[in-house]
Each structure stands twice: as C-alpha cells, then as structure tokens.
Amino acid sequence: MKYFFLSLIALSVLVVGVFGFRGDKFSSPPLWVFPDMDEQDKVKAQTASPFFEDGIGARKPVLGTVPRGAEPGVMPIEFGTGRSGYYFDGAVEGTYGNGLPEELGIKTEADMTGLLGRGEDVYNVHCAICHGKSGNGMGVVATYLAKSDPIIAVPTLLDKTRDKFPDGYIYNVITNGKGNMGGYGHNVLVRDRWAIVSYLRALQAAAK
Numbered sequence: 184m185k186y187f188f189l190s191l192i193a194l195s196v197l198v199v200g201v202f203g204f205r206g207d208k209f210s211s212p213p214l215w216v217f218p219d220m221d222e223q224d225k226v227k228a229q230t231a232s233p234f235f236e237d238g239i240g241a242r243k244p245v246l247g248t249v250p251r252g253a254e255p256g257v258m259p260i261e262f263g264t265g266r267s268g269y270y271f272d273g274a275v276e277g278t279y280g281n282g283l284p285e286e287l288g289i290k291t292e293a294d295m296t297g298l299l300g301r302g303e304d305v306y307n308v309h310c311a312i313c314h315g316k317s318g319n320g321m322g323v324v325a326t327y328l329a330k331s332d333p334i335i336a337v338p339t340l341l342d343k344t345r346d347k348f349p350d351g352y353i354y355n356v357i358t359n360g361k362g363n364m365g366g367y368g369h370n371v372l373v374r375d376r377w378a379i380v381s382y383l384r385a386l387q388a389a390a391k
C-alpha cells in the first residue's frame with residue numbers, strides 16, 4: 184500500500200511537471216499529445232493559394248457539376264439539355280449536319296490531337312464494352328448478348344452504311360440512343376460526344 188501512495192504522488196508530480204496546471208500560461212507551445220484535426224491543409228474562403236497555378240484559392244465547380252437539390256431536369260449547360268443549335272443537337276436546318284461544330288474551338292493540329300485523345304478515352308469508357316475497342320461490334324457485352332439473346336445484336340460501326348452517317352446523326356445516337364441502344368446524353372458531356380464522333384471517324388478510317 185505504501186508503494187501505491189508513493190507511486191501515485193510520483194505520478195501526480197510527473198503529470199503536473201510535464202503538463203502544468205490547467206489555465207497556466209506558457210511562453211512555448213504546449214505539448215500536443217492528441218493533435219486531432221487542429222492543423223489541416225486547407226484553403227480558407229476568399230484567400231489566395233499557391234497550390235493552384237492561377238493562385239486563386241476559391242475554385243469553380245468541376246465541369247459538369249450538377250447542383251445538389253437541383254430541380255429534376257435541370258442540368259448544367261455542358262450536358263446541353265434543352266438547348267438547340269448544331270453543337271447541342273447535331274442538326275442544321277432540320278437535317279443532320281456534318282463536320283465539327285465551331286464551339287469545339289479546333290484550330291490547330293494539336294487541338295485535333297487533343298480532341299481525338301479525349302474521344303479515345305471516352306469511347307473506351309462508354310462504347311467499347313458493346314461496340315468493341317476497334318468499333319467492330321464485338322465488345323464484351325456483345326459477346327455475351329449473342330449467347331443469351333441473339334436477336335439484340337450490337338452492330339459494327341465500321342461497315343459501309345455507318346461510315347456514311349453524318350456526324351450530327353452519330354452525335355444524336357450518342358445523346359438519345361437508338362432502338363436497343365440507350366442514350367448517353369445524361370452522363371457524357373456535349374464536348375465529349377463530339378470527341379467520340381471524331382474518334383469514331385478515325386476508327387472508320389483506320390479500318391479501311
């Protein structure tokens with residue numbers, strides 16, 4: 184028992200010695216045994232930040248962000264919902280148009296390479312599962328579909344008819360779907376749809 188009290192006293196002295204009394208003022212920062220989340224790397228509102236190239240701490244929402252609690256059907260402009268004009272619906276004066284819309288801002292070869300690269304990425308994410316990486320209609324899903332339901336066939340995109348589809352038509356198929364294919368307008372941005380169209384043209388040219 185004697186040793187218990189002795190060690191209790193020793194421990195109290197030690198604790199008070201190290202941590203001091205509550206409310207004491209120190210000239211150096213206190214010991215931080217559990218820092219919890221007192222210190223965080225973060226940008227305070229309306230301040231500059233060297234982390235970003237332009238030095239602005241307050242960032243804009245990521246492209247294509249849908250506001251939380253938005254009314255159903257309200258989509259950001261990047262998805263083109265409810266907008267018209269060749270860029271948004273692929274149509275010129277009631278028929279499907281051809282060529283890349285001006286809004287893409289393709290002026291140099293580097294711009295085009297960028298668009299095609301993007302097109303390749305997005306095509307491989309959204310289309311290749313069915314139409315195949317090369318566009319031959321033999322993606323993973325198509326292979327299984329052929330076994331379970333031979334009536335719904337995934338077509339090749341490289342044949343002579345589909346070669347001749349106007350760009351605006353392909354854009355429209357991506358946006359709204361066609362027959363057994365669902366539309367991708369709700370999750371592929373307008374710009375990315377055009378990138379896919381360009382990439383598909385490259386695939387068709389490569390298949391010749």
Ligand code: HEC
Pocket residue numbers: 306309310311312313314324335336337338340345353356357361362363364365367379383
């Ligand atoms: C889930 C499988 C699937 C995915 C994913 C898919 N497609 Fe399709 N696609 C189909 C099927 C099935 C058809 C045939 C539709 C029909 O005629 O009933 C088709 C048809 C097409 C056609 C031809 C339309 C016509 O008039 O002959 C084009 C062009 C096309 N798809 C492009 C795309 C592009 C570009 C993507 C990526 C954004 C894509 N598809 C994603 C299944 C798919």
